[in-house]
Amino acid sequence: MSAVAVAANDKAFETVRTPDPEPRPIKIKASDVSVFYGEKQALFDVSIDIPERAVTAFIGPSGCGKSTFLRCFNRMNDTIDICRVTGEMLVSDANIYDPRLDVVELRARVGMVFQKPNPFPKSIWDNIAYGPKIHGLAKTKAEFDVIVEESLQKAGLWNEVKDRLHEPGTGLSGGQQQRLCIARAVAVSPEVILMDEPCSALDPIATAKVEELIDELRENYTIVIVTHSMQQAARVSQRTAFFHLGILVEEGPTNVLFTSPKEKRTQDYITGRFG
Amino acid sequence: MSTTAPTSTDSFWHSEAAIARRKKRHGADRRLQIFGITAITIAIGLLGILIVSLVSTGYQAFVQTEIALPVNVSSEEVSRDDPSKGDYRDLIRQALHAEFPDVGDSEFRQLEQMLTRNAQFIVRDRVVSNPSLVGQTTTFHIPMADPIDQLNKGVISAETPEDRRRVSNVQVELFDQMEQRGLVSTPFNWGLFFNADSRFPELAGLAGAIVGSFYALLVCFLISFPVGIAAAVYLEEFAPKNRLTDIIEVNINNLAAVPSVVFGLLGLAVFLNFFGLPRSAPLVGGMVLSLMTLPTMIIVTRASLKAVPPSIREGALGMGASKHQVITQHVLPLALPGILTGTILGLAQALGETAPLLLIGMNAFITSPPGGIMEPATALPTQIFIWADSPERGFVARTSAAILVLLGFLITMNMIAIFLRSRLERRW
């Protein structure tokens, strides 16, 4: 096994990187991404390659910058006034921080699922159709119906809700709501789906269903998931990145990171030695 | 557990010290409850006194003493082609003579004064609206003058010496006679709602005030609702958080606390004197009231916008919705119940507002309901103010009745607000 620590020129830290045994194509390439909240720097020169059609998990203690970093992928940090992002982020080789790029288009290609299931207080059908509607992906009701069914099928929710598409999405159980949110994200045919602790508000059974769904979606989408549950990262991801105090400490194939991490901080964190 | 942990739990729970502590604690709980109950009792009691006193003085205004008088609208006196011309006063006199032939000339004037002074116009208006009455004898229900009304309602007693009451002995006698003959009736006083103001209490009604208040509130709503929402949306969703917006926010909060009379003065100076808008018009009244409601509206709307969970915004943004889509398609619909509730409460507050309307002349004496927002009008609270100032005995009851009507409107509006809040509020 050849663990190559790529030296990042003269920085005070080096991310320990273990490449995949069989390299995958790269979907997202982040180079020296730093995030500032006003004067405070939240993320320090993070560079990482996110492989295509695989699940990459970000783990780390609270406030380590993993969610902040995830929100750089679809420029959700733009909504925070004092937030400033430097560095380069390429999605399919296009710089998403290019001022000419339309953030609305970006978010159609890079979907997001949030910590708390947040279906719109509208019908299930309207929830799914909302994205295609604002992005003009369908025109007739029949076209929308097709998208709604396909998306719900992909989210494994179709059989549970097909008889009540016009009932409010907020009436579903927590786990169903989260899968509805995933279906909603899938409805605009994104290339990347970002998930910010998608199971932290769910019970274990609902969590298992969402994890199963993530595993299925992996065949068609590039998925990046932030999770507080190391077991979840170990279960669903192919690659794992460990963040600590705004620094990407170590990244590598999940099985390597969870059996023999190279960096002591990673080891201490995943074995439960500091919080 | 305390350091002096007893060996046996039983002795701990039932020791004297423990019992004393428990007693003290329960006593404090009970005292707090008693304070609360006392406070609520006082509040309800005061409200009860207000309502009782209003109802006890005001209920009489909801009925009106009327006399059934057969009047022969002879075609000699009134032309069929132009019934508005004609000596209706003479018609009434003839009718009274016919009905009370025993009354001598010296007492006839007193008999005539028992009817409202506008009796001739009431008859005329009826005939004008129905010219077929000309040449026929029709029984008209004519309101009786205020002193007789008060006599009928028992406010003026026949036992009082004649020189100390406004009703003469002759009139008392005549009234008894009328009652015996079954001419007197006291039906529900629709005039209270459908008549405009009058110098004669028996004819004075709230129509002008209700319509005036309606127009003023309409103007107030049309100005403050869109402006308030737009201002709140900008401040909440777009404005950068800096010193300037802080100052604006502080000022809005201050404006909400400014005494309403100040807004009245502002209206007088700006709308009337500078822009030259008409005095006493509901348009100006509504504009002044909207100045007063606007800060409240902005504050309420901002609170409603803030109450929309950020997860909904994030969800919509994450789907690629642009800012205006997030606001118009998600945030505003969710905030609407709260905004509507606040609007209605703000309008209710405006409905009860008197001082600014006094300053722009909405306390004028106006005998017909306004036909539009530019015509002079009164409003409910200013009407109350006018009536409370009037010397006639009949206006005492009418003032209370007007207050009851105003309270009725306020309660209705508050109930609509509560209904909207409970009905439209969505869970997420």
Next chain:
Amino acid sequence: MVSEHITGAYDDELRDLVGRIAEMGGLAEGLVSDAVTALAKFDIAKAQDVIFRDHKLDEMQRQIEERAISVIARRQPVAKDLREIIAALRVSADLERVGDLAKNIAKRVIAIQDQFHTKRLAFGVEHISEITLEQLKAVLDAYTAQDLEAARAVRNRDDEIDAMYTSLFRELLTYMMEDPRNITVCTHLLFCAKNIERIGDHATNIAENIHFMITGEQLEEDRPKHDESSYIPASYNTDE
């Protein structure tokens, strides 16, 4: 363990596991050394004692397995913790086998007690067992101290035992050829030697597990082998 877990009980459980392995190691070492002493001195009582004590070793192995499974189920260990537990499972299995092999030697001591000349014949076996015991001791020390270098040294020294076994094989074969009456004894001794050589292999296994536990890497099967007894042709003749 360098730093402590947030959950203290987890540390206690891991320490308990390591402690039990050390105890088991001590017991296994004692069994081997007693079995070899019994063989050297034909001490039947000691041999019987070895056979009896092996049960204890089996029982301990069972307990370690139960505890390790319980820790895995309850704590979902990862990384070093996981490797420690897996190493504990493997080492305990190795030690249990070591115990079995020692018992087997003890049984053979009882079987050959009435044979003659054995003192001379057993001399070679005594020598190989000395080195094996040293190896076993070294590897158990390395486990307790988590000493990667010591573990590597044990692994590399195994070829010495293998070489010794090969020569012992030839030697015993020669004795059997010299005098067919020796065949029974020598066969038993050959098996004893084989058992001892196997104990050495288990020591090597443990060394490899220590390496895995510390580095997280599995060692390749490229260590030098000197047990060439399997290649000695059937037509072997010492006269050649």
